[in-house]
Amino acid sequence: MGLLNPGALVFLALVPALVLAYLARERSSRVTVSSVLAFRALRALGQKRFAGRPRFDWRFFLELLVLTLAVLAMAGPYVVRRENPIAVVLDNSAQMKAQTASGGSRFDKAKKELDAMLAAMPGESAVSVYLTSPEPHRVNAAPLSIAAARSAVRDAQATDAPADNGALVNLLTELSSDSHYAKVIFAGARALAPPVPPGITAITVGDPIENFAIGSFVLRRESFGSQALRASVTVANFSTAPKTLKVAITADGKSLASAESNVRPGETAVLDFPSLAPAAVYQAVLAPSDGFSLDNVAYATSASVKSVSILFVSPTPDDAKGLGSIPGVSVTTVAPDAFSPGELASADLAIFEYSVPKEMPSVNALLVMPPPGDPVFHFDTVQVRAAQVTAWRATDPLAYSVNFRLLNPGAGEAFGVHPWMAPVVDGRQGALVLRGERDGHRFVASGFNLFPYLGRQNLPMSILTLNILGYLAGVGANSGGYRTGQPWLVPAGIESVILPSGQTVAAKPGTLFDDTASLGVYKLVGRHGAVTLRAVNFSDLADSDLLNATPLRIESHAPAPKTRAVTAKAPLTLYLFAAILVLLALEGLVVYRRRSAAGV
């Protein structure tokens, strides 16, 4: 037993103050009465009191006790309790949703076996419960009792996020080497590779099962300005025999297309779905179904069903005439002085010609010959009279089908090294075209003016321009990037996110959104209620291989650690305050009853 704050004992000096208060209260008062006749008999009683000292009745001693308890409570008394905590690590990753041969999911089976193991433990054991998904974390801040731990295990839910095996191994390694824990219990689908460190007890549920999976579901435009989409679905066969895998595409409840492919064991195939009709959400469903349904369905969203709206900010608005002639494209022009960020809300992308916005745009943007030294993009430019293309990245989507040897940019500017934009086209004095992503948006900077040539007979320039616009406008149709359990950056202008379960979560632009443990379509709600759909699918094919799951290898750096009892300080302050309250209530009750009886 000890005191957390022994200095509070100085308040015991209040005890003499209490005595003085009683002395003052006990000082005789002077009262005029009609006659002292009846008091004369009482005088003898008063003289019996020893030396005339004040009478400390039961209330004095009770209040002395209350004061002492209060001071003791302030001092923070505690008792040292010895305990041997147990760590329970329950794998709640998506793989645990796979069905077992005996029926039911792996997760249910793991919870059942874990509950039985906990029930057999001594009642005074303290248990720390950990879950592994979306990232390993401890469920409870303080150790739980056996009953509370069983309740926590029963209440645990499996997620759609895959297990982070590296983090899981680190957690198990850390727990097994922590001498505070008498035992570590791991319940999961992965077996532990020998040698298993002593102190770790593994509950392995679920045998390897054959599984067919969708690896990726990617949408892209057939071409810039076209409303039709093309889908690519990667399927995999994690079984021991060749299998014909069929994928059906539906959108908004309508069946759009289907395709199939015979896939050999352990191999993948890509199914192509051209010319899909515009829709908000596309769903790909794999057949045949298997014991792990999470990777048999995938979602993709498309923003291409509507025409591309371009906000053209330029002191020479006539340059936008060529853009307006592209099918499915609408252009709004505005002078740089009249531009306000709020106008971006209705635009799919923005083009800033000879100008730069004063803050990072909340949409994809093309910056044409931006002025040097701006505070947002920090372009370092050099004026060039006759720019010449010297190099380009042939694999870049912006350079696709562009004959740069015939491209003559003319006068313009060359960019120096940019902190987050990479060069795509280089000239003698520096980069002529830069590309990069920031805050979830794509940005392209061009050192020469593209638009006077658009629609004329300058084919390389036109193709480059369309590539750039397609790159900027096509981000909404790319559904391949978001995976369960992986956080993503909240785009500008987004205020909340509606999860697939219907729950609404507040979001702050520029921050990481990590509530991504569920598979499905997330709704990103912006200002004025504008909604952007975002598909989040199961991880990748590595997580879908339930046939060849490799065991987890826990490294044991030290020899078998000696388990020693852990001492914990159990504070007694609450008990003392409870005792004080009880004593005060008792005093109040007795005083009230006595006063009532006396008629005061």
Add this chain to the structure above:
Amino acid sequence: MAGLPDELTPWFLARLEDLRIRTRQQFPGMGKGSHLSPKRGSSLEFSDYRHYSLGDDFRYIDWGLYGRTDKLYIKLFKEEEDLLTYVFLDASASMAYPEGDRKFESAVLIALALGYVALASGDRVMLRVLGGSGTQPAPVFLYGRNRAIELAERLRAIRPGGQLDLASALARELVAIRRAGKCFVISDFLMMPNVVTRGLGLFTAATMDVTAVQVLGGRELSGQGLSGDVEVVDAETGEQVRVSMGAREREQYRQTLLRLSREIKAFCMKRGMHYALYTTDRSFQDFFLRAAADLGLAH
């Protein structure tokens, strides 16, 4: 009625008019009234016979007796006269304590109610104040219901104060009173019992009919407000007594007061006096109407 205290409501006054003062002996009055007088008169109540003499009214000759005895006798009847009522009010300093118990105000109300009963019955009322710092009312009888307001004004002018020796004060009053009658003594009687018995005993010696009304405060009787070490000071003598008051002491104090009251009551019963105890925590109207018999009143 205007001029009377609020406690004397019209309803209560109507109840008082149903009451009359009851005496255990007959007293000569000063005029016609409703109480039998030892004097002979013309009431319907037979008193005695005497021989007929010249000049007697023929109507009072008992002819039946003349037939049996062959002698003429005249029937004599008792006289009905008013009752001389004396109200002695203790206005010593002790009646003002404990403050807040309104002992003296209650005593004044009792005196006024008794006086009203007498006046409403056609009796005569004289108010005498024992002690007090106000003006002593003149020793005159009030007569007639309309004098109740004057009685109330006289009572209102009295302020409690000073020390009172009850026996000596009553002795002086008895010397001044020439005619016997009904006496009401209203006091807290918080004095030595022998003083009380000596004072009240003077009335029996003077063949007066007495009702002792003891007024005690509700807080005074229970010892409220007295807790811990207390130095109590006698309001009249200034005597100081240091006591330590707890629940046990309060109970003992209360029992002492009740014992004193019982001694006074026993003395009154023994001497044929009426006795009533009023504690100020009770309703005044309820006390007066319920304790009418103890007060020497009758319907």
